[in-house]
Amino acid sequence: xxxxxxxxxxxxxxxxxxxxxxxxxxxxxxxxxxxxxxxxxxxxxxxxxxxxxxxxxxxxxxxxxxxxxxxxxxxxxxxxxxxxxxxxxxxxxxxxxxxxxxxxxxxxxxxxxxxxxxxxxxxxxxxxxxxxxxxxxxxxxxxxxxxxxxxxxxxxxxxxxxxxxxxxxxxxxxxxxxxxxxxxxxxxxxxxxxxxxxxxxxxxxxxxxxxxxxxxxxxxxxxxxxxxxxxxxxxxxxxxxxxxxxxxxxxxxxxxxxxxxx
Amino acid sequence: xxxxxxxxxxxxxxxxxxxxxxxxxxxxxxxxxxxxxxxxxxxxxxxxxxxxxxxxxxxxxxxxxxxxxxxxxxxxxxxxxxxxxxxxxxxxxxxxxxxxxxxxxxxxxxxxxxxxxxxxxxxxxxxxxxxxxxxxxxxxxxxxxxxxxxxxxxxxxxxxxxxx
Numbered sequence: 159x160x161x162x163x164x165x166x167x168x169x170x171x172x173x174x175x176x177x178x179x180x181x182x183x184x185x186x187x188x189x190x191x192x193x194x195x196x197x198x199x200x201x202x203x204x205x206x207x208x209x210x211x212x213x214x215x216x217x218x219x220x221x222x223x224x225x226x227x228x229x230x231x232x233x234x235x236x237x238x239x240x241x242x243x244x245x246x247x248x249x250x251x252x253x254x255x256x257x258x259x260x261x262x263x264x265x266x267x268x269x270x271x272x273x274x275x276x277x278x279x280x281x282x283x284x285x286x287x288x289x290x291x292x293x294x295x296x297x298x299x300x301x302x303x304x305x306x307x308x309x310x311x312x313x314x315x316x317x318x319x320x321x322x323x324x325x326x327x328x329x330x331x332x333x334x335x336x337x338x339x340x341x342x343x344x345x346x347x348x349x350x351x352x353x354x355x356x357x358x359x360x361x362x363x364x365x366x367x368x369x370x371x372x373x374x375x376x377x378x379x380x381x382x383x384x385x386x387x388x389x390x391x392x393x394x395x396x397x398x399x400x401x402x403x404x405x406x407x408x409x410x411x412x413x414x415x416x417x418x419x420x
Numbered sequence: 421x422x423x424x425x426x427x428x429x430x431x432x433x434x435x436x437x438x439x440x441x442x443x444x445x446x447x448x449x450x451x452x453x454x455x456x457x458x459x460x461x462x463x464x465x466x467x468x469x470x471x472x473x474x475x476x477x478x479x480x481x482x483x484x485x486x487x488x489x490x491x492x493x494x495x496x497x498x499x500x501x502x503x504x505x506x507x508x509x510x511x512x513x514x515x516x517x518x519x520x521x522x523x524x525x526x527x528x529x530x531x532x533x534x535x536x537x538x539x540x541x542x543x544x545x546x547x548x549x550x551x552x553x554x555x556x557x558x559x560x561x562x563x564x565x566x567x568x569x570x571x572x573x574x575x576x577x578x579x580x581x582x583x584x
Contacts, residue, residue: 335553337560338481346479349488353509400483407486411509
């Protein structure tokens with residue numbers, strides 16, 4: 159969905175189509191403009207929304223841009239709208255929609271992964287490209303993108319580490335590509351020791367011991383991150399997620415080590 | 421000594437790609453042959469006695485990818501780095517960067533080693549843009565080791581003066 163400010167500029171200058179824009183961009187633009195024109199026709203109808211925004215020519219920039227079905231132009235009231243309520247045709251993937259709303263979960267760190275999986279499977283049953291082999295090329299394309307997006311959302315939300323990092327991302331916080339030295343030297347020494355011990359193991363039992371220990375640490379961290387995110391302590395959550403990343407790597411190495419024994 | 425599983429993965433990656441390096445294809449995920457060389461034949465893997473007076477230890481981590489890197493230097497009485505060892509747990513590029521770093525510092529004076537830049541390492545290994553942070557990590561490891569060594573020498577001087 160285009161930001162409303164962009165829409166305002168485009169409508170003013172009248173440059174609706176530029177070469178070099180992808181088909182997707184042009185489609186979303188035409189959707190947005192279609193809808194904007196529709197709201198123009200509605201004139202000054204004060205909508206009873208919580209924030210009481212006016213809809214009209216002068217205040218076009220604050221109108222909520224609603225999507226319509228590309229096939230029958232029926233408004234898409236659901237967000238995200240996978241299919242049109244009226245003609246039931248598949249829609250292009252939603253933009254600006256979080257992975258949490260795609261999979262109908264609350265935006266919290268503690269998640270019912272069973273419920274997540276159920277929703278994921280339910281969506282894929284509807285959206286998977288295999289169901290669209292007899293449909294138009296456009297619909298096939300949309301089902302591919304929708305299915306891929308649902309996959310991405312599921313993968314991200316399934317594991318605590320990626321889920322936590324995504325939640326930080328939603329708040330505009332990212333883990334930078336810098337180096338961590340003096341700041342966390344105790345942690346780094348601990349990590350070095352664990353890694354060296356893992357490298358030196360000679361039996362699966364030894365590797366398992368390290369694996370169990372690491373699992374315990376990860377479970378602790380998960381709890382702490384949940385507390386931090388619930389309290390809105392983003393910097394604390396960020397530091398904890400960084401620590402989790404290091405231990406998640408060790409967990410991966412334990413798995414590799416165990417498979418090397420087989 | 422690298423684990424068999426990771427080595428197998430590396431080789432299967434190369435076989436799949438068919439080429440060892442392709443500088444024109446920046447989106448290719450193949451490892452440059454120099455990186456593979458350092459990975460398969462790492463130089464200077466190991467540890468030095470971190471409590472020794474003339475040993476500097478640098479320990480760094482990269483939060484974004486979870487890599488950990490230790491680099492140690494042994495300096496003689498003339499301020500020349502005579503030995504260097506590393507241990508890195510992370511991707512092939514990180515291992516290669518630190519391996520190369522130990523080669524670069526050997527034979528240099530402490531001041532000369534300070535001038536080693538991540539760009540030298542990245543260029544030598546032909547690291548793709550997505551792996552540039554590995555060379556930065558190696559440069560930071562060198563600096564951390566030099567800094568640790570410097571701190572120890574300053575302490576020694578202070579103690580020496582106190583006794584005099």
